[in-house]
Amino acid sequence: MPLSNRRTxxxxxxxxxxxxxxxxxxxxxxLLDVATACKAIARSVAFGAxxxxxxxxxxxxxxxxxxxxxxxxxxxxxHEIFVRTTEWxxxxxxQASEEAEQVRQIPPGYARGKYLLAFDPLDGSxxxxxxxxxxxxxxxxxxxxxxxxxxxxDFLQPGTQQVAAGYAIYxxxxxxxxTVGDGVVGFTLDPNLGDFKLTHPEIRVPADTQEFAINTSxxxxxxxxxxxxxxxxxxxxxxxxxxxxxxxxIASLVAEAHRILMRGGVFMYPRDTKDPAKPGRLxxxxxxxxxxxxxxxxxxxxxxxxxxxxxxxxxxxHQRIGLVFGSRHEVERIERYHQELVPSxxxxxxxxPRSLFRN
Numbered sequence: 079m080p081l082s083n084r085r086t087x088x089x090x091x092x093x094x095x096x097x098x099x100x101x102x103x104x105x106x107x108x109l110l111d112v113a114t115a116c117k118a119i120a121r122s123v124a125f126g127a128x129x130x131x132x133x134x135x136x137x138x139x140x141x142x143x144x145x146x147x148x149x150x151x152x153x154x155x156x157h158e159i160f161v162r163t164t165e166w167x168x169x170x171x172x173q174a175s176e177e178a179e180q181v182r183q184i185p186p187g188y189a190r191g192k193y194l195l196a197f198d199p200l201d202g203s204x205x206x207x208x209x210x211x212x213x214x215x216x217x218x219x220x221x222x223x224x225x226x227x228x229x230x231x232d233f234l235q236p237g238t239q240q241v242a243a244g245y246a247i248y249x250x251x252x253x254x255x256x257t258v259g260d261g262v263v264g265f266t267l268d269p270n271l272g273d274f275k276l277t278h279p280e281i282r283v284p285a286d287t288q289e290f291a292i293n294t295s296x297x298x299x300x301x302x303x304x305x306x307x308x309x310x311x312x313x314x315x316x317x318x319x320x321x322x323x324x325x326x327x328i329a330s331l332v333a334e335a336h337r338i339l340m341r342g343g344v345f346m347y348p349r350d351t352k353d354p355a356k357p358g359r360l361x362x363x364x365x366x367x368x369x370x371x372x373x374x375x376x377x378x379x380x381x382x383x384x385x386x387x388x389x390x391x392x393x394x395x396h397q398r399i400g401l402v403f404g405s406r407h408e409v410e411r412i413e414r415y416h417q418e419l420v421p422s423x424x425x426x427x428x429x430x431p432r433s434l435f436r437n
Contacts, residue, residue, distance in 0.1 A: 087113055087254065087265050087274040094258060104191050105218070105258070108169040109242060112195075112216055113254055113265075113274055115163040116246035119156045119200065119214055120267065123248045126209065152206060153177060156199035156214065170195055171221035172228030174395055176364055181395065183227050193241070194219040194233055196364040201245075202330030211249035213332025217368040218242040230395050233363060237388030243368035247336050255281070255339065257375040262339070283378035284342035287405040291326045291334050292346040299350035303383065303415035308346075331360065335369050335403070339376055344408040348383055349400030358382075358400035362392050366401045379409040383416045 085093075091106040157177040164170055165182075168189030173182040174196040184190050195218055202212040218241050222232050244256035252267035254274050264278030290311055297305065311323040326343065328334055334345045349358045360366050370380030370387045380387045380403035387401060402412050 084275040084277065086276070090263065090265075090276055094260070104169045104193065105242060107167055108164065108191070108193055108195070108218065109256070109258075111164045111167055111169070112160075112244075113246075115160045116214055116252070116254055117267065117272065117274075118159045118163065119152075120246065120248045120252040122152060122155055122159075123200075123206070123212060126206075150200075150203050150206060153200050153203050160195075160197050160199045160214070160216075164195055167191075169193055172232065173197070174230075174233050174363060175199060176361060176396075179396075181228055181230050181233065190225065192221050194221050194228065196233060196368075198361070198364045201332045201365070202328075205328075205330050205333075210328060210330060211247055211333040211336075212330055213245050213247040213336075215245045215332060215365055215368050216243065217364055217371070233395060234392040236391045237362075237367035237370055240367060240371050240388075243371040245332050245335065245368065245372070247332050249333070249336075253277075253336070255336065255372060257372050259375065262372055262376040264339075281339050281376050283339060283373060283376045283405055285377070285406045287342040287344060287408055288321055289324045289326060289341075289343040290346065290404075290408070291328070291338075291343060292348075293327055293329070294325070296350055296352060299352040300348065301350065301383075301416075303412065303418075304346060304348045304350075306415055307412050331365055331369065335373065338378070338404045339373070342405045344402065344404035344412070346402045346412070347400065348402060356398050358398045360399060360401045362387075362390060362397045362399045363395065366399050370401070370403060373403045377406065378404055379406045381409050381413055383412055 088110065091109060095101050095103060095106055157175050161173060161182065165173065165184055166188050169191035170184055170193055171190050172184060172194050176198040195216060197216040199214055200212055201215050205212055219235050219239055220241060221228060242258045244254060246252060246254045254265045256263055262281040263276060264281055265274035266277040268275050292308060310317055310319050314322040337343060338345060347360055366387050373380045374388065382400050383402050390399065402409055
């Protein structure tokens with residue numbers, strides 16, 4: 079309703095800016111551009127099998143992106159929507175997308191700003207055909223230098239350097255989940271007014287959980303710490319954990335992250351031996367870092383299994399990495415298992431293996 083007391087995204091961002099009188103307003107403007115892009119993508123996704131006429135005119139399916147993945151029409155249109163909606167307003171120095179091999183420069187004639195935008199325009203697009211929730215993920219960084227073409231090296235900043243991040247999820251309702259480094263808030267799209275309204279003012283991830291998500295078909299490729307953790311969960315009350323766990327797997331990073339933010343859980347897409355050339359399956363810059371930033375701002379933890387994912391300095395634009403995130407105590411347990419010696423892999427010691435960590 080127009081007279082609702084719920085704040086809009088614009089009102090929320092204005093309130094945040096008032097806390098920093100020196101702020102120029104460029105970040106607010108950029109976030110509003112991102113929100114506009116997400117609204118447009120939500121509209122295209124909502125057409126489903128009917129096909130949005132705009133998609134039919136612009137998108138060409140069947141091409142292969144830089145990731146070696148066959149693009150769907152909505153992958154193409156979502157990328158174009160993000161690019162066109164955010165490049166013109168003078169807030170960006172450059173863009174990086176999952177669907178583009180190289181950094182995209184701001185076109186001549188457009189003013190350049192002080193931020194960099196990295197994004198996955200349509201995460202989980204393989205689920206479109208079966209009508210499962212998909213989403214968009216974005217990360218905002220500061221550009222190292224003004225008034226010049228940006229380079230790939232400009233984007234290779236650890237996740238701790240993000241100034242804002244979030245995602246939109248296109249499900250039964252469209253939601254935008256956002257952090258500007260001061261907690262996590264969620265907005266739901268009001269289809270009557272076209273505004274994002276604040277519906278989740280303080281999202282927190284419970285520290286404990288009895289729910290985990292992993293693709294168990296890859297079990298034969300897992301490293302021992304992950305096998306140990308999952309086996310303990312599956313053992314339930316009769317095992318060392320002394321409680322039963324539920325397992326979930328959607329194969330959509332946004333949908334998995336959203337479920338965990340709403341009710342807790344732990345998600346694992348760890349490094350494995352399925353493809354030794356790839357140290358993980360998820361992309362560091364525009365998947366692991368923004369989701370990790372959101373999760374940690376909500377009180378959870380995001381890790382590679384060996385270290386905090388936000389502390390990893392990227393080595394390339396499309397670098398892949400293993401990712402574990404969710405309820406803090408479970409992620410810390412998984413990190414502990416990676417730190418402990420695995421008897422079957424370690425040489426026989428003079429004394430029994432010991433650890434600084436205990437259950």
